[in-house]
Amino acid sequence: MLQQSELIFDFASDHVNTSQLGGYSDYPAVIVEQVPHPHLLSYAGLTCEQANAEEDHQQLLKVEPCESGEEETMETLVAADSLLNMDCPDTLSLEHYSQTFLPSLGDVINTPVTQVTVSAEGIVGAVDQPQWHSLHTKKPAAQLQSKKRGRKPRHRRAESPTPNITVKKDKYNKGGNTLYLWQFLMELLQDRQVCPRYIKWTNPNEGIFKLVNSKAVARLWGKHKNKPDMNYETMGRALRYYYQRGILNKVEGQRLVYQFTSLPKDMIYITDCDGTKEEEDYDDNSGNDEGVSDDSDDSTIPSSDQSVDEEDSHPPQKKMSSSSVRAPAIQRTRPAPRPTVQRDTVLRPTSTSLIQEQHLPIVSAEMLRTLQNLPKVQSLQPAGHASVFKTAQLLGSLCERQAAAEVSVDGKGVRETLNEKSHHGQKASHVEAPQLVPLTNSDH
DNA sequence: GATGGCCTAATTAGGACTTCCGGTGT
């Protein structure tokens, strides 16, 4: 169970000696995995340091004495929230961060990172790139050769980190916040707010998923891309381009069903184990339009905060909590049973936050939870870690304001809410980070 | 004045879609 003081995040950076992290196997489960978002990839830096803090507070937010140490720590602060909000379609992007709190964020992202997954079992692994396993033997289409021009040869721009393509570690080091569609879909599939409501696995073993509510998914995608006119037709075109690139396959004979050719090893699988009824395009077919409205009303899109809010205030018609988060029923190579870990990123605080009211969606409850360690963060000396210090101050202020606002509204503080959230998370989510084994039967 | 280093803005190339379209199948 997560305790306030136990908050940890994933930490990863090239300068992390992962062997030093092996002893933290008892840390609570904050599974940070397959962070497709470039920022998130870049930001993987906070958590292990906070994990270190569990044993040695004095090392909290230790900043490596490298050239960009300050900025790196800055990144980690943002990463904390980002990583914990990656299940929220509305917070998949860090645009908010870069545009509001961290206008210069893009300028300071310059650190190659290594991804580390932390679970109840400790550091699962440190990888220099997402660990994908191919779901079948089909190789992606050859990358298009860039046309040679008279100009001096130059480095090619990094392409989408497709599952079978090596991710260049510093490809997003200039602040890009691109979240590719396939990444977005994977995020949705790991988000209990939308999975299985709008999108669900039909065969997680083979990476097959279905767009239960294609229009809703398309609108979420459009919202993310700031394309209010996005529809399934358009999104589908983008999906079809993925056929050529070997990222997706179409499942023959099944509508709205696609297949990832590769999946990250640490994919979180949310399945609809007890027959929870999906929307099946209710909003469109029935005209009910409950899930995602046609008028692009964001309030109806199941952003995590709002969705949980709804659930807490008045039970939703389709209760998400009835679905479980689990690994696919596949044979595991791991001999010892994994302890049940929580994906604490799924649940959301219950009440509308002050920050939300102020249209500052950048500070999630999880980040606020992070800031429960704020005294430690604030212990940083401004001189040494100016950007971190300022960020901590800012976020701390927001945290206090939010807590105060919630207390004033319903006498329920943020921390209490967050604690409840942890409890809820333990009850509601049963998560394992599946270590998918390569499919012996790769032929579909 | 010449040279070199640094910085910055502009330019360019290319990836990832997005939009539109005509068509087929269910």
Add this chain to the structure above:
DNA sequence: CACACCGGAAGTCCTAATTAGGCCAT
């Protein structure tokens, strides 16, 4: 008839790499 699906073509947006030009110190 509606919808899913397909793929070509052209366009947009964004980002990274490159280039050019200005400034300054030597």
